[in-house]
Amino acid sequence: MKRFTAVCTSIILTSALLTACGGNNNSEPSASQSATPSASQGESTETASNSGAAKKDITLTYLASQDWIKDAEMELAKKFEEKTGIHIDYQIIPADQYFNVLKTKLNSGEGPDLFGGQSGKSEISLNYNAQKNAVDLSDQEWVKREDPLSVDQLTLNGKVYAQTIWDTSNSYVIVYNKKVFAEQGLNVPTTYAEFKDAALKIQKAGITPLYEPVADGWHHVLWFAEPGPQYDKLQPNLYEDLNANKTNFETSAPMLTSLTQLKEMYDLGLFGDNALSDTFADMANQMASGKFAMALMTQDLPQQIEKINPELKATDFGFFVIPLADNQIYYVNPGGPSKFVYSGGKHIEEAKQYLGFLAEPENLQYLLDNTPTFSNLNFSGLKDKYSDEQKKLHETYPVKGTDIQDYVNYVNPQWMDMGKDIVGMFGGAAEPVDVLKSIDKRRSDMAKIAKDEGWNK
Template sequence: MKKWLSASVALAMAGGLLAGCGGGNDGNNGSNGGNGGSSDNGGSSASAPASSAAASSSASAGGKKDVTLTYIASQGWIKDAEMQLAKKFEEETGIHIDYQIIPADQYFNVLKTKLNAGEGPDLFGGQSGKSEISLNYNVEKNAVDLTDQEWTKREDPLSLDQLSLNGKVYAQTIWDTSSSFVVVYNKKIFADQGLTVPKTYAEFKDLCLKLQKAGIIPLYEPIADGWHHTLWFAEPGPQYDKLQPNLYDDLNANKTNFAASGPLKTALTQIKEMYDLGFFGDNALSDTGAESANKMASGQYAMSLANQSLVTDIEKANPDMKATDFGFFVAPIADNQIYYINPGGPSKFVYSGGKHIEEAKEYLAYLAKPENLQYMLDNDPTVSNLNFSGLKDKYTDEQKKLHEMYPEQGTDIQDYVNYVNPQWMDIGKDIVAMFGGAMNVDDVLKSIDKRRTDMAKVAKDPAWNS
């Protein structure tokens, strides 16, 4: 996978490749990084697109099936628009989708228990990423090979790469991979305080201090969710790789580690300083992502690291505020000015031990029809594009401005460096321990290295087992 994407390539492929951890307002990814998506499904009352003549003919010719597919997923991963399509799919085929939504903080334990017991559902959701699908889901054993499916030819190649092992595709990602988690800022507050978008960490720090002096909390940061604050460290990964050339590849080859990296140490040091200076407010340890829109809509906070769709939720929470009242810039940790891309996201796997494998494949093929992808895009206010070619995007003027501001782009650290995404929540715990003084910066980096080593040895990675 290429580390860097030029602006011209990115713009040329906006319909597919760029059609930003874990969608929605502030739930994961997305990681994206992280484990969730929006707490608001953001669906529409519009009806699903009419069935095609071919589909209707096929259904009537073969007769409807009396089949129920069980599908488990983490909260926030299944949007209302997809559920509307599932109803239409059932009307056409007779195949019912039984969605079982598990709270984000419990989901992976539930999924692992089912997979380890050999009792997986017909379909299961999971985050993409090579180390994630290998270690957490053991897809070569637990998931069906989907390489021959037609939709794989239209899905973003970078997304497919995050779903592949040894040349085989094991899942389908339908996600807005272009809307990275960026700093969402209140343009009125910035204008009133004479502030401009920062280009360095020093400028960002000075900006936050000025906001505090004016009685405004600089940032809303929902640390209680366990995963969100890790984004500050992971998303600016391309900058670390730029400051320390070949860092990503050297980490994957076990030629270096996190603890030996100057840029990674700088990043954690700055994040710790942000917390110590109170930039996240007094209640960050108990703040949750579900409150992000309301908190930003109150006017008490100037910024939040969030998915770009947060502005839509702010407008809903406070009709006196408009989505256009907010702008975006990248997290300037370690002086980052690179637009980081997360080509992965919540994905759909067909369980290899399921009784209805062909029907599950049929459902994924149905979702990936161009007209159904466009329906999901058009009827989900939390997304601006999806990671398939040939779709009409919904980028706002502010998003277009964001892309223009940062022509240099790269993949975030968790989606390029092996054995990072699977320990996302553990990194979050370590960072909280660092905030409280129980760990220092070096301790956190060494802890990440130890978990990477442990996972690499389990995976029999030759770079660790030579």
């Protein structure tokens, strides 16, 4: 059985440049507007708490994209400074500017001590040139406790180049209003045909079936990318053949089916009249208004809705997977925002020390317990916060698989371009097969730049 598909009863697993994918774009307020934690600098002559080591008067710079650093991590940074004297200077960059800023710093040889980046083999190779710019962390103790699928996303040629601490189990699923479904006599769909019929019945009742924020450029790509394990099931060995350049997107019948169904959903008006201008930031508000029955979102959305509209309880909402191409596999994203130690930094050992501190079990549990959008983390031995509906979701879909962007090379780096292609498809400027052709062209271009032997025979 392949590593990306397994049958299990509980999840310990885990979306794009700015997306996806996985819990990578949740809407929980974070400390991203504050550049540094408000901890005082330790004196180098003091003794660190819980150890006999002398404190160090050092500041580590950490460059990260907006929403990647949670408030609880800021608090842990204060504790780390109290213990070691090492101060963490968080330099938070708006998401749409982050990669350009990071690339400039890395190319100039003036990178920060630590930098953030999305995981994924092609991502860390092409976008961050991890083998040159990042330190090999393979020998760190926490690597053994991190989810192996997460570690694999950060590994090149047998070396681990970053640390992911993220709720990789909180996949984007369809959050649905159970009261609306009950009023319309609907059950959770298990096929695309059932899903379409349910949505049309909801639409006929005067409720917009789905809130889909296309304006951000990334969210609508999830509909196509997340059911990747189903494509691999219907077209056996698809993932491996794509990575070996033995097949392509254009000729994949399951992927063509999925995009064709997505276009049909748009054409039927299931996303409402304003999908192209609707935004991700407004999702909770719109769902709380009662005007929409469903949304593709992480599993913390019901709690957000209840805070906005107490008349709607979190327990009024349930979950099911994207049923395009009749998918019934629970797709997981084993990656997420990750921490790299810059190879040209002056404080490499101290940066490793900070990553080790964050990965201590008690600190992981603190981060989990104090981050509202996290229900679990991708490390063993933690006490999760799964709701009853999440537990039901995991029980309903015992078969798990890795989404396409985190397994197939050269997909995640073109996420926003894929979003533009799909918008063109919605508007009639392109057919579903044209979207697949565009993905193939960009994959080929990236593979040749990377000197991928599959494309350079």
